Amino acid sequence: MKNAVNDGVWSGSWVAERLGVELVGDDALPALLGLALRRNPKRAHLLVSNVLGKHVPQSPTVVYDHGHRLGRRAAALLGEAEAATAVVLGYAETATGLGHAVADGIGTAPYLHSTRRPVAGVARAGGFEESHSHATSHLLLPEEPALLAGAGPLVLVDDEFSTGNTILNTIRDLHERYPRERYVVVALVDMRSAEDVDRMARFADRIGARVDLIAAASGTVRLPSGVLERGQELVARHESAASGSAVAGRGARAAEPHEVPPRAPRRLDLRWPAGLPDGGRHGFTPAHRARLEAALPEMVARIRGALPAGAHRVLVLGFEELMYAPLRLARELERITDAQVRFSTTTRSPVLAVDDPGYAIRTRLAFPAHDDPADGPGERYAYNVAGGGFDAVVAVVDSVADTPALHAPDGLPARLAAHVPHVLLAVVPSYVPQTGVPAPPHAPERPAMLPEPLRGPAFSSYPPEEVGWLLQDLSDITLEAPTEEREEAIQSGGAHYAESLPVEYQPSEQYQELFHTALDASAARLAQAVGVVTEAVITERSPRPVLVSLARAGTPVGVLMRRWARFRHGLDLPHYAVSIVRGRGIDANALRWLAAHHDPRDVVFVDGWTGKGAITRELALAVEEFEAKEGVTGFDPEIAVLADPGSCVRTYGTREDFLIPSACLNSTVSGLISRTVLRADLVGPDDFHGAKFYRELAGADVSVAFLDAVAARFPEVADTVEEAVKELWAADRTPTWAGWRAVERISEEYGIHDVNLVKPGVGETTRVLLRRVPWKILARAGAGADLDHVRLLAEQRGVPVEEVGELPYTCVGLIHPKYTRGATGADGKAVNL
Known part of the structure; x- marks a missing residue:
């Protein structure tokens, strides 16, 4: 198996020889793919394309x-x-x-x-x-x-x-x-x-x-038995050398400082045609293609003229999603120059580097993200550049990424300049789409009038003044599916989680006792967090906020915030519950109703807690999309939460990961309302999202009892809330998204490779045990009574609880990765990667 990319040696041989990994299939596979290791003791290998232009510089x-x-x-x-x-x-x-x-x-x-x-x-x-x-x-x-x-x-x-x-x-x-x-x-x-x-x-x-x-x-990939253990040993052996900011490549000189100080990166004006998209992010038409073809010769001539005399090996380096424009520039440059031209791009994917001809990732340059990414700050990487023997690098970024972080001492150009004598920086203007483009001709007209909110006792066991539900009642429709059947449909891509409902868990007598014990123990702690987040909202967001909780976990919190505002300030705040669905966004009709009845600037979205921050991101994108479509402005997409262990928001009651007893149960602590449902055959363009009212569970309902128990502790925590609010004002509340990074790490380490199957925090772990097919529970070593209910549920479902020494959350639930990436072992049986 030969591959000219790495000195004539197949770039998968290092991993294959040490782990016994085989590529089985077409003869073309070894030329197309190499092998590498992620910095991850739970996964054996990574397939690396030699012809994609991402990790491996290629013609x-x-x-x-x-x-x-x-x-x-x-x-x-x-x-x-x-x-x-x-x-x-x-x-x-x-x-x-x-x-x-x-x-x-x-x-x-x-x-x-x-x-x-x-x-x-x-x-x-x-x-x-x-x-x-x-x-x-x-x-x-x-x-x-x-x-x-x-x-x-x-x-x-x-x-x-x-x-x-x-x-x-x-x-x-x-x-x-x-x-x-x-x-x-x-x-x-x-x-x-x-x-x-x-x-x-x-x-x-x-x-x-x-x-x-x-x-x-x-x-396919064939893995022998024991591959994970040997892979773990290999990673441990090489991780120290590979985790530096740059890893030496072929020729020690490439990883050493230049004999003279490196030249400062030089800007190059390509004179990119005005109005020509920089790629396909917003669409690229045949007319755009024709304009690019006409402009390429002049732009590439400018690159050739800026290259140092005698340059023999040149890399055109693109930037993450910006691949096509630098690829076309590189291809045209290769055509008109005698220099050996290669192309690759930076990436957000972390991979272990090993300096061996039989390994696909020889070197790694790490630098800070510089385009204000949606997932927060973090590292980005350029592979096989250091030690690549390049005389010059032409780094191509778009103007959105041309930020101070790019030009910082540890930014991409500086990192490149430490290993390549000449660095040119070309900035392509980020295409700005025209606004006001008409919707597709079949798009439905907006409803002239939306229904009024549903209220108890007709819908929910909450008193009517506590919350209005901007939902439609689907109580008469059978939506429940067995948990395993539902999990298979969700993970296989055959259904979205919001298209069905889990069968409502009916707590045992022992579990109900645990709930009441937990409530007694945590009521004061909860009351203080409610007070802190409500005071923050009233002080910073609006003196008379309109509370809009994200159904259903946010709804008990919204009711408690409403009660605190009345207790402490005599305010009778409006409170509504709306549906938001991961991957589908917030209910746009609910936002229309709110905009028609309240000032959007007063609306404060409320949820129970943050995990990895997926709903936080979803809400921000959905509000931005709604405002662009409707021409309505003023909604603030930041969520106010009781607990923010994921460090995803600025408005919170606490950042500790502790048991919020309302997470212990389903509808019986949430006004007897189900999770929200979004299915095309049930929810039309003029409808609110749906939900069910489980009237038949009234005998087990503790929704109002939960609220009363927490509100009863308001007087005793009033003074401590005042002190906690002062501490809040003095603290740096900038979200760090530490939870998201932790989930990424856990996903990689446990071979799940789907962050949606990692549910961090006590609340999310409890949901996994109640609604999904759990694989295992990770519990922080020494966690006490906060996890009694988790341990009981895990025992009842036969789910192992694994104690972990270093865990940013009190616990993390892992959903069974039954449908993750498949491979076969030497015996032909499936192997969990």
């Missing part, structure tokens, strides 16, 4: 031609008529350039790629989760919403097709909005198992559409 002609050939194959499969109506969708971050090259190969297809960067003023046309991603959710932000609304084929492009979950999530989301008859999936390598292939076929039958697949090569 830009080789990179572009792989995508272009796949596009020609897609065009031939579709036929001339269907190819003429096709739209191509690529995946961020790795496949943005590949997808664009596929669109070029089809010839007439407009192109769009998903993005993890929210863009102000641009409404989402869709969004989906990537099951193995360590980054944020994918957004679809076309400038022209009708781009995805046509009936022609949709061509979806990714670099590696492993399980198919991401593809299924995408198709399912878009098919609900813009149904079509045909999809074509394109990838460099198809590594699915036979089960995954069958699952996609069943999915296509279920939605009544044809789904074809094209790949340059196919196969």
